[in-house]
Amino acid sequence: MLKNINPLLNADVLYALRAMGHGDDLIIADTNFPAHSVASQTSLGKLLHIDRSCAEVAEAILSVMPLDSFVDDAAARMEVVGNPGEVPQVQEEVQAVIDQAEGKNWTMISIERFAFYERAKNAFCVIQTSDRRFYGCFAFRKGVIGPDE
DSSP: OOTTSOTTOOHHHHHHHHHOOTTOEEEEEOTTSOHHHHHTTSSSOSEEEOOSOHHHHHHHHHTTOOBOTTSSOSEEEEOOTTOTTOOOHHHHHHHHHHHHHHTSOOOOEEEOHHHHHHHHHTSSEEEEOSOOSTTOOEEEEBOOOOOOO
């Protein structure tokens, strides 16, 4: 165990988070996402796991990683097929985590399903959760931490 580090952040995930640079994407995926095949195409090249809900994983990630404040698409969600305006409960929960972590309302953009797969393939890494709810798929773009004043 480490002090002040969320215990959900295992060694592989901590390595990936530390290795990511400004502008790199991290994917949080539900159990239905084609995580292994997509993860094999990412910069990290292997699938990571945290066996918890999407909201719990997002909270752990955002406890140590800032979102990119220079772009409008730093937080994204997969659109519901046939109803892109719908926001399922799993997405509402992750939105609340983002708002809490960032200290402001930071609305996720929505991305069409196949466009989301393409963004995921170009990500730094994929973390698969144990969340079985549909559309628990998110992209977070890493921001920066400024120098101490």
